[in-house]
Amino acid sequence: MSAIYDRVALIGLGLIAGSMAHAIREGGLAREVVGYARSAETRETAREINLCDRIVDSAAEAVADADLVVLAVPVGAMAAVAADIAPHLKPGATVTDVGSVKQSVIDAVAPHIPQGIHFVPGHPLAGTEHSGPRAGFASLFRNRWWLLTPLPDTDPAAVDRLTDLVRAMGAKTDRMEPAxxxxxxxxxxxxxxxxxxxxxxxxxxxxxxxxxxxxxxxxxxxxxxxxxxxxxxxxxxxxxxxxxxxxxxxxxxxxxxxxxxxxxxxxxxxxxxxxxxxxxxxxxxxxx
Ligand code: NAD
Missing domain, CATH: 1.10.3660.10 (6-phosphogluconate dehydrogenase C-terminal like domain)
Structure with missing residues (x-):
């Protein structure tokens, strides 16, 4: 499979981001996967197990020059992360999230997303009771639903490209109103x-x-x-x-x-x- 994105940045390196890292790298779906998590211990573990091509020490560095940025932190941390990365996003990039709740994440994140950046919220209906950087595995999303809840003014091409990535990771997709x-x-x-x-x-x-x-x-x-x-x-x-x-x-x-x-x-x-x-x-x- 050829790369769908050039560079993917994963913010938060737990079960979901870890599984994405494995699936994207195994499938050759991006040229480079860059990861960042807030805790130094998590970053260290991620380096040890070679979870991403690069693990960096700030969210700003992770999103620099990334075509796709994935917010994979707990729902309550989404707004702060979005505010943190906003000034460093590459024009034309897509930001998505994997939060289990959609309306409140949209309300919290969308105001931070600058003009020229595409925000496509999403939610993979896949998980286990395990968490953290060691919990991820490439097949987590296989045959599972991944719901996308784009806003009415979201660029359809950005939604389609993210849909391609999600499907290439083995998931089925559907679109839904956030509420x-x-x-x-x-x-x-x-x-x-x-x-x-x-x-x-x-x-x-x-x-x-x-x-x-x-x-x-x-x-x-x-x-x-x-x-x-x-x-x-x-x-x-x-x-x-x-x-x-x-x-x-x-x-x-x-x-x-x-x-x-x-x-x-x-x-x-x-x-x-x-x-x-x-x-x-x-x-x-x-x-x-
Ligand atoms: P997890 O606990 O395995 O990982 C969360 C990661 O985020 C950890 O590495 C943590 O260090 C990091 N983190 C926390 N706050 C941060 C911050 N402010 N900045 C940077 N990193 C931060 O969690 P998970 O299961 O991967 O869940 C991530 C998201 O995916 C959540 O929003 C959750 O609702 C959603 N989700 C989870 C499941 C599931 O079953 N686990 C399924 C679908 C969606």
């Missing part, structure tokens, strides 16, 4: 994560069941909850703080339905439980 993205992700990812965090917290607080019993006798459901609940706390704190309205909307509906089922159990209303589970089973069968 709609946030609602969809609140249902499919953010609220389920919160429920998993809560369930693991509940198990931890039970005094009559030991932690060993919880681990030893956990069936697939709870095992998956513990895996999800091991995800990076900074990332998930920022997701909830920045997708507040959509998450609260979904959690409100979830709580209402939970109360209905709770009452059915208390009242011994087997028919209501059966009907509810029949409906949810049909939904699953309809989408798989």
């Amino acid at each position: 709609h993205h946030d609602l969809v992700l609140a249902v499919t990812s953010h609220a389920p994560h919160l429920i998993a965090f809560t369930m693991v917290g509940v198990a931890d607080h039970l005094r009559r069941v030991t932690d060993e019993e919880v681990v030893q006798y956990s069936a697939a459901g709870f095992r998956d909850f513990t895996r999800i609940a091991a995800s990076d706390p900074t990332m998930w704190r920022d997701v909830f703080l920045h997708n507040k309205d959509a998450t609260l909307d979904i959690l409100g509906r979830f709580t209402e339905e939970l109360f209905v089922l709770q009452r059915a159990i208390r009242m011994g209303d087997g028919q209501q439980l059966f009907d509810y589970f029949t409906r949810t089973r049909a939904i699953r069968r309809g989408i798989i």
Whole structure:
């Protein structure tokens, strides 16, 4: 595959940027991949494992002469990073981000993007519970969705070029309105994560069941909850703080339905439980 970009700068060298570095370099999708992370320790690790062609010690140096700049830091850090790099961006460059929330990232980042730079926000729907520079791997995005949420005035050629890169890394792409993205992700990812965090917290607080019993006798459901609940706390704190309205909307509906089922159990209303589970089973069968 020939290079899609000349130079790609990755800001933040965790799971997502690390996976991009592997995929881009293995696929020959850029002539050079330059990386920067805020912590000296992360940069050192990235150098040790040869994550990028070059690891530099400032964001300004990373973005100099880059055709594509990827903001791969926690959602709450996006604005500060955008402000930091703005004066150093090459005219005509594209800036994208990989944040799990889109509207608040756009609101925070877009005002810093100078004229002549294309901002194309995005979100790969791919991840693991691992974080940091050693967590990345080239196949993370294979057959996973990568949603792009371009603004109405974004240059279509810049969106197409980023789409080419994302597809070359093995992902499927779609475009979405940022606010709609946030609602969809609140249902499919953010609220389920919160429920998993809560369930693991509940198990931890039970005094009559030991932690060993919880681990030893956990069936697939709870095992998956513990895996999800091991995800990076900074990332998930920022997701909830920045997708507040959509998450609260979904959690409100979830709580209402939970109360209905709770009452059915208390009242011994087997028919209501059966009907509810029949409906949810049909939904699953309809989408798989
Ligand atoms: P991570 O914790 O593995 O890595 C984050 C990196 O950013 C770290 O290297 C950290 O040192 C660096 N960093 C933090 N603040 C910084 C700053 N101010 N300047 C420069 N570097 C900074 O996180 P990740 O999983 O790669 O997530 C990165 C982004 O991708 C987040 O916005 C997250 O919402 C999004 N995302 C994560 C997943 C997932 O499942 N992990 C999936 C899709 C999108």
